[in-house]
Structure formats: C-alpha cells, structure tokens
Amino acid sequence: MLNRFTGDYLDSVARADFAPAPRVSGRLASFDGLLMEATGLALPVGTVCSVGSGKGRVEAEVIGFRGDRTLMMNLGGSAPLLPHAPVRPIGPPGEAEVGKALLGRVVDGAGKPIDGLGPVRGAGHWPLGGKLQSPLDRGRVLQPMDVGVRAINGMLTIGQGQRIGIMAGSGVGKSVLLGMIVRAAQADVIVIGLIGERSREVADFLETKLAGDARARSVVVAVPANHSPVLRIRGALRATAIAEAFRAEGKNVLLIMDSLTRVAHAGREIGLALGEPASARGYPPSAIAMLPNLIERAGTCVSSGGSITAIYTVLADGDDGNDPVVDSARSILDGHIVLSRQLAERGVYPAIDIGPSVSRVMTDIVGKTHLKAARILRGHLATYEENRDLVLMGAYRGGADPEIDAAIAYHPAILDYIRQDPDDVVTLDEAATELIGVFGDG
Secondary structure: HHHHHHHHHHHHOOOOOOOOOOOEEEEEEEOOOOOEEOOOOOOOOOEEEOOOOOOHHHEEEEEEEEOEEEEEEOOOOOOOOOOOOOOEEEEEEEEEEEOOOHHHOOOOOOOOEOOOOOOOOOOOOEEEEOOOOHHHHHHHHOOOOOOHHHHHHHHHOOOOOOEEEEEEOOOOOOHHHHHHHHHHOOOEEEEEEEOOOEEEEEEEEHHHOOHHHHHEEEEEEEEEOOOOHHHHHHHHHHHHHHHHHHHOOOOOOOOEEEOOOHHHHHHHHHHHHHHOOOHHHHHHHHHHHHHHHHHOEEEEEOOOEEEEEEEEEOOHHHOOOOHHHHHHHHOOEEEEEEOOHHHHOOOOOEEEEOOOOOOOOOHHHHHHHHHHHHHHHHHHHHHHOOOHHHHHHHHHOOOOOHHHHHHHHHHHHHHHHHHHOOOOOHHHHHHHHHHHHHHHHO
C-alpha cells in the first residue's frame, strides 16, 4: 500500500517544471516623512513596494539607490511606520491600463478608478514611459483642428498633432479656456490629466466642462495637489500613455494636461530629496530634463495615421515669462498661447495676448488669404501697443501717422474679435470668415 502511494500519488502531483523562488523582502532603514531607505533589496526603479504590515501598511515606489540602500517615496496616505518594517515588492515598474474600457472613466495616478463605477475591466496595457519612436515615424502637421475659440481658430490655428502651451500666471483664465476647447474640440478621444491642481476643480471640470457627449469619449486622470509627487508624475505619464495607445489605433486624440508646471514641481521635490543640486530657480536639472521626454511623446504617427494634439497649461510664477519651466516648454512646444493679466483686468476674456503668442504650424494649415488677414491684425495691434501711452495721454494728434490712425481705428474691432463668451462656440470657418471680412483688405 505504501509503495502504491509513493509510486502513483506522489508521481501524479509532482511537477517537473517547478522551481521554488524565494520571497524577496527587505527592511526599512530610514524614513524622514518623504524619503524611505530600505536594505536587503535589489529592485529596478519604478517598482511598487509594500512597506509595513497590517493597518500601517503603505505603498511606495523605488526612485533610486544610494550605496546598498534602495530609495523609495510614499505613494500617498499617512505612513505610521516603525523602524525595520518589512519591505516587499508588489508590482512591476511601468505599465498603464489603456483602451476603450477607460472611456468615460476617472482614474488616479496609480490607475485606480475614483468615479465609483467599479473596476476597469478588459483594458490593455502600455508602458508608462511610452515606446521610443524614430523622428521619421512622426508625420507633419497638415490638418487644422477646430477648437471653438475665435481668437485661436483665427489667429493661432492649431493643427492635428501639434503640441501647444497655454502660459499665464495664476487666476487669468487658463482652466476656463481649457473648458471652452474641450466642449468644442473635434477629436475622437479626449484624455485629460488634472495634475497637481485643486481637488475641487476635478468635480467642477467633470460637471461643467465634460458634460454630455464629451464625457463618453474622454478619459480623466486626476491627481490633486495633496498627493505624492511620485503619483503626480505617474499621473502625467499615465495620461500620455493612454493617449499613445489610442493613437496607435489610428485615432485623433486631444491630450490636455493641467498643468505641466505641477509636474515639474513634483520632479523638483523628488530631485531635491535625492540630493540633486538646485540650479535655476530651485529646480534641479532632472526636473527640467523631464519635460522634453514628456512633451515629445505627443504628435502624429505615420504608421497608424493617428495623432495626439497636446495642450499643456504652464503656470508662469509671478507672471514671469522667463521662468525655467515656461522657457523650457516654449522651446520644445510647437506654439504657445499667452494669457495677459492686463486684458483680464479690462474684462477681455479669454485674455489671449495675440502679440507674444504664436502657432508654429499655422502657415502649413491655413490659406494665404487667412494668413494675410491675421498678419494685418497683428500689425495693427503691435502699432497700437507701441504707441498706447501716447494715445492714452493725448500726446498723439490724429493724422500725424496713417499707421497709428489705422491701428487706433481697428483696435475696438480687435478686442471684439478676441472677446468671446465661455458658452459660445465659434467654428474655424466662422473665425476665418470674420477675420478676412474685417482685416482682409488691409
């Protein structure tokens, strides 16, 4: 009987391919409220770990190494940890859930649903860091994109696959302008990353700016300002990865990120915690170097025929146009829209300052008549701004200079062209027709 048991039963349960693997575990050696150091671990950067046990367990992400110690950062929540708490890896680095299953959903920086609609089922996967493309895999921007804002459609025409920034100080109307664009944008899918902004704005954005049909074709990644800097960066990477997956399916995607500056702030917190030297305005080199890697992932794809039109808001601290984040973003993006506090104080909304704003692809996507009318408007506006003080003081006498006379005459029409109610939608054809009708003859 014993021979039969050992011969038949044990042979039936034996697995020839069984290879026992040890459970990887380390110990918490240091924690200062932000940065954790663990010993006994050898894990790649980006790995998610469980730290502690029981009710005091928290999740942290590996962000680097120092000697034989692994550096981690808390992914959120209180961390009532004790010395030598166990540290175990629970997730591989770098994948985002993507695909149609995410349409209409709201997720956080870790990809967990926060809209109360249950788990996301049937999603695909895409690397958080994206898939490296050759420059020759990127197509030119040749098709205009209607965003429903008269001043942008007419003067700063956006193309499918363009990357553009909305740059302004705080409280000048960036979020309102984004809402106008989201409601009217002609895109197959809208991916919105609300990174580092107020928690109140998440619900407000969903209820007022994503109502109706736009909600069904949108994906929102929301990581408010009180979340971990690692989660804020992960949120930006996740939103971009979701957009990339839809582009690979051949769809035209509108990616909106509010804001790029908060992503840089999160990079600054991590860089300083790792001991990087602060350079320009307190930003370590890694925080600024992270921006091109994020922005360059948007654009058109030759192989799939899809595109990612990306709109990033950039907060100019103290209305400083030479802020390191503003300057770096301006050099990488395909155009920028500057919002003016002076226009906002005069009640001109959206407060788009046409002079310093530019769309670098506009000459490739609009007709010559449209382009000529836009240049005439810019000329009148520049002449008026150069002589504004003389006009307001009454030092200029009418008839002394025909160009200044024309600029003064056209200035009310220019302000009327820029001004638009947030609930109004002005199509690309309407904006071009109005621009040519008023300024087409010079």
